[in-house]
Amino acid sequence: MSEFRIGLLGRGTVGDAFAVLLREHxxxxxxxTGLRPVLSGVLTRDGGAFEEILERSDLIVELIGGIEPARDYVLRAMRAGRHVVTANKQLLSRYGEELFEAAREAGVQLRFEGAVAGAVPVVRVLQESLAGAHIERVHGIVNGTTNFILSEMARAGLSYPEALAEAQRLGYAEADPAEDVGGRDAAAKMAILARLAFDTPVRLEQVRYEGIEQITSDDMEYARELGLGLKLVGTAERIDGGLSVRVHPLFLYPGHPLASINGPFNAVTVESREITEITMSGPGAGGPQTATAVLGDVVSAMIPPATAPMATKALELVDDVVSGFYLHLQVADQPGVLATVAGILSTHQVSVKSVVQRGLEEQARLVMVVHPVLESRFQAAMAEIAELPVLRAPPRAIRVLDEQFG
Amino acid sequence: MSEFRIGLLGRGTVGDAFAVLLREHxxxxxxxTGLRPVLSGVLTRDGGAFEEILERSDLIVELIGGIEPARDYVLRAMRAGRHVVTANKQLLSRYGEELFEAAREAGVQLRFEGAVAGAVPVVRVLQESLAGAHIERVHGIVNGTTNFILSEMARAGLSYPEALAEAQRLGYAEADPAEDVGGRDAAAKMAILARLAFDTPVRLEQVRYEGIEQITSDDMEYARELGLGLKLVGTAERIDGGLSVRVHPLFLYPGHPLASINGPFNAVTVESREITEITMSGPGAGGPQTATAVLGDVVSAMIPPATAPMATKALELVDDVVSGFYLHLQVADQPGVLATVAGILSTHQVSVKSVVQRGLEEQARLVMVVHPVLESRFQAAMAEIAELPVLRAPPRAIRVLDEQFG
Structure with missing residues (x-):
């Protein structure tokens, strides 16, 4: 089996996570791919020589960040015929055209899913899935820090400084949060998305942006009264044959696909006549998320995926699973019914989470939600309950997804 | 410039929409791609000969649906060395392994994004973006008909027969809705997704499924009381080293990414340790949506996308755009303030949508939302308002996204 040699530049959070993923998967x-991926060299601040790593690599993963020396390394790698995968939004939003041209000239792949929204696959979807769509507009929550801060202000009534401090405490904001809260990080990502969606070169300097530092809890309160939710939203859209790219705080009406995106999440909505709109969402740019995007790019560069991989590790199909249940009983309104039903459930180790009881004489209803339990066990309890003489109709059950999204 | 010849099998809703898209884009x-796509032949019920079309095509788009003759044509096309793009969920969920093997043997691409969730790019994301992730669970609302019916029951308090009739009237349900409302359509799609996410062959016959015919408006009402929302959800998940694939009605707690998916929409959530979870959503399988997915697949088969396409039709960057605004004024609580402010707005053709006024003596607040207006015009009004002597603090403005998602 041949090897595919990957040279890794940068060993920060994402670089570490990438090395772990590559080993695990x-x-x-x-x-x-039919090729065995190997890490052929790692360039860190303390060691490694770029030229040597380049020499023994088929692909370079650039996770240094910033402009130089990242730009120089990426250009040299492509000119030497190596594919490049990067998560460097600064570089792409400021020197994108230079990099794209170098990739075309050298006939190599330049992939950068990790540069925009971590594992949320907006780059690939814009470049590939929607290659046949005429896109009208892209809306994005592309900065998890600001979305977390605004969510906390709305949820807990915190002031901006309080919510920022909370974000810093939880690791969602840097000690110096200026790039995030000022909107510049989101602007860089929107420049990249706009380039892909509209085939128009957009540099970071051309994106108008505002941040969230001026938002008060007072604004949040009035917004709630008016039925609005506040997000830091990037917009790229066609206007009168031109293109507008901007980032600013934006109130959304409930029902908008971005209105329900809370916490340190990213989400992007793409609108076109043909597709109406599609939305992709997920956690923003954490180490493992971005590393997963990088590895997806590496796999794509290794081999253009043609069809489903062979099914070599077939799993066994499982029939009996654990689920919560909603149980609806129509019963005679007489004493002891709840105790009887609860007793049967308990016998089968089914535990009750919440109950709604409504007495309407012959039409009394007993509705419960039970905690997750093996379905076969719940069905056994149901069978026993169905035999109760107090029942006025067959029992009804519907599954409930656990609050932990189990 | 060379041609790339596309043979189209089937000329129903999706086939028609595909032909239109191909012409437009x-x-x-x-x-x-560097290749000019041309429609080299169309096979309909009334005309065309498969062998002739195959002979003069580089790629076959199969949109006939059903098992035969679609299966025969797809196999013959791949064995003759042609790439195939299909949106045929029946075929893939019942004969997937045969087709995948034929594609591998012939070294051709078999793509099928349109078979699962219209333009929602779940197939590509599972196959490519998440190639480096260990997936734990896939949850999907993959049938728009049932999601529309359940949404209407919840929203308008309709009974199941009423909501079904409404779906049929609006074209979201077939005259014979059995495949959709019985859960079999969703089961076929989950078989395909489970195959991709877990590298395990799953046939439609192995998927347990239930439909929504038994759901009553009564269930919906109790659910609301218990804080739950009801969806028809497909689940594929690892359980104790095995795999469970199933479709059934499922109550979701608010906050789950699928809980806010309403109307005839599809959505899929993918969970793994590395990425936590990502969600993709959009309209289900309408003609233009599915055709967009098919065209995306065709473009990918024409050339593995290496980098951003050249920016040949650069759009002009627009600075002044239309937006709604939230306007927050801290004013002296004296008569005539609202009239003065409204007068200034009106002079600049800014029209007020809603107002909240709170008198607190020196700290009175006047908060309004205005209808979308050119930003420069709103800023001019703001500048004038800022000069008013009754103001106790600088005016504050935040943009509001229009309810029509403008």
Whole structure:
């Protein structure tokens, strides 16, 4: 089996996570691509020589960040015929055209899913899935820090400084949060998305942006009264044959696909006549998320995926699973019914989470939600309950997804 | 410039929409791929000969649906060395392994984004973006008909027969809705997704499924009381080293990413340790949506996308855009303030949508939302308002996204 040699530049949070992922999922990547991925060298602040790593790599993963030396390394790698995968939004939003041209000239792939929204696959979807769509507008919550801060202000009534401090405490905001809260990080990402959606070169300097530092809890309160929710939203849209790209705080009416995106999440909505709109959402740019996007790019660069990989590790199909249930009983309104039903459930180790009881003489209803339990066990309890003489109709059950999204 | 010849099998809703898209976006596809896409032949119930079309095509788009003759044509096309793009969920969920093997043997691409969730790019994301992730669970609302019916029951308090009739009237349900409301359509799609997410062959016959015919408006009412929302959800998940694939009505707690998916929409959530979870949503399988997915697949088969396409039709960057605004004024509580402010807004053709006024003596607040207006015009009004002597603090403005998602 041949090797595919990956040179890694940068060993920060994302670089570390990428090295771990590559080790954990190397065998799967090998099965998909037919090539065994190996880390051929790592360039850190303390060691490694770029030229040597380049020499023994088929692909360069650039996770240094910033402009130089990242720009120089990426250009040299592509000119030497190496594919490049990067998560560097600064570089792409300021020197994108230079990099794209270098990739075209060298006939290599330049992939950068991790530069925009972590594992949320907006870059690939814009470049590939929607290659046949005429896009009208892209709306994005592309900065998790500001979305977390605004969510906390709305949820807990915190002031901006309080919510920022909370974000810093939880690791969602840097000690110096200026790039995030000032809107510049989101502006860089919107420049990249606008370039892809509208085939128009957009540099960071051309994106108008505002941040969230001026938002008060007072604004949040009035917004709630008016039925609005506040997000820091990036917009790229066609206007009168031109293109507008901007980032600013934006009130959304409930029902908008971005209105329900809370916490340190990212989400992007793409609108076109053909598709109406599609939305992609998920956690923003954490280490493992961005590393997953980088590895997806690496796999794509290793081999253009043609069809489903061979099914080599077939799992066994499971029939009996754990689920919560809603149980609806129509019963005679007489004493002891709840105790009887609860007793049967308890016998089968089914535990009750909440109950609604309504007495309407012959039409009394007993509705419960039970905690997750093996379905076969719940069905056994149901069968016993169905035999109760107090029942006025067959029992009804509907599954309930656990609050922990189980 | 070379041609890329596409043979189209089937000329129903999706086939028609695909032919239209190909005509409209042919030039863009040519720019991306370097090849000019041409429709080399169309097989309909009334005309065309498969062998002749195959002979003069580089790729076959199969939109006939059903098992035979679609299966025969797809296999013959791949064995003759042609790429195939299909949106046929029946075929893939019942004969997937046979087709995947034929594609591998012939070294051709078999793509099928349109088979699962219209333009929502779940197939590509599972196959490519998440190639480096260990997926734990996939949850999907993959049938728009049932999601519309359940949404109407919840929203308008309709009974199941009433909501079904409404769905049929609006074209969201077939005259014979059995495949949709019985859960079999969703089961076929989940078989395909489970195959991709878990590398395990799953046939439609192995998926347990229930439909929504038994759901009553009564259930919906109790659910609301218990804080739950009801969806028809497909689940594929690892359980104790095995795999469970199933479709059934499922109550969701608010906050779950699928809980806010209403109307004839599709959405899929993918969970893994590395990415936590990502969600993709959009309209289900309408003609233009599915055709957009098919065209995205065709473009990918024409050329593995390496980098951003050349920016040939650069749009002009627009600075002044239309937006609604929230306007927050801290004013002296004296008569005539509202009239003065409204007068200034009106002079600048800014029209007021809603007002909240609170008198607190020196700290009175006047908060308004104005209808969308050119930003420069709103800023001019703001500048004038800022000069008013009754103001106790600088005026504050935050943009509001229009309810029509403008």
């Amino acid at each position: 190397g065998a799967r990547v090998e099965r998909i | 042919g030039a863009r596809v040519e720019r991306i």
